[in-house]
Amino acid sequence: MFTVTPADGPDQLDDLVALLGQRQFFAEKLDAQVRGRGVLLVGRLDGSPVGDVWVSFSPAPEAEVNRFLPGVPMLVHLEVLSVLRNRGYGTSIIRAAEELVSARGHERIVLGVGVENPAARRLYERLGYAEWPHGTIDTGYHWAGDDGVRRWFPETITMLVKAL
Template sequence: MFTVSPATPDQLDDLVTLLGQRRFFAEKLDAQSRALGVLLVGRLDGRPVGDVWVSFSPAPEAQVNEFLPGVPMLVHLEVISVLRNRGFGTSLIGAAEELVRSRGHERITLGVGIENPDARRLYERLGYAEWAHGTIATGYYWVGDDGARQWFPETITMLVKSLR
């Protein structure tokens, strides 16, 4: 049985065992404790198999804050590779949309890398549409469990969905 629910701090080790990324999950759980977002975890028979961060804080990109102020953002949707294309990612997105809607928001957004057409097709199939403001040159830092920090540049397109 597949379920989606917010992560709790006591689940950190389980998340890391299956999905890795200790620092990412620790940071998101800390941010969740400060009401900056919600880390939703998809579980299959009780074991974590995917996640998505629902951010309620300002985006790191100025253009997003200018054109989509206050719009919650989906970040870091992932499902373990052996379980992809089975509807789990769609279920995680649906749970995220319901969370956002339950908090009174009428739209949701996400950035998708221009080099990730498979993800874009999924989002478009679920009703997300490209915004009219072009691409954004951005990136992210990845901090390994050893503490090494590496910058990964990325060009993204913002997709937006009405939740009405």
């Protein structure tokens, strides 16, 4: 059985990392969730974590997003284990995020997709997300490897918005 629920808290860190890796990412998001900055939704197959998305209720790191979509929640870092992709789990995680955002009174949701990730973009467009009219954004993200060193990865993204 596949379910999508918010992470219970920092005590889930080892459980998430065991299958999904990314210790620093999950530690940061679980801490941010405790502080009310967002919700880490976890997709579980028969109780084991197989995917996730961060639903951010904080200002976006990109100034353009805050200028054109102030206060609009953002989906960040949707992932599903590679061996389980194309089975509807990512769609289920996104739908759960949309329901969460709508239940909190928001009428729109936004996400950024890398211009070099057309497969993800097709998924989002199939789910009703549309490109905003303000062009691409040159941004990037910090990522900590298994060695614990944080590195900056530049990325050009397109913002996609959905009315809920």
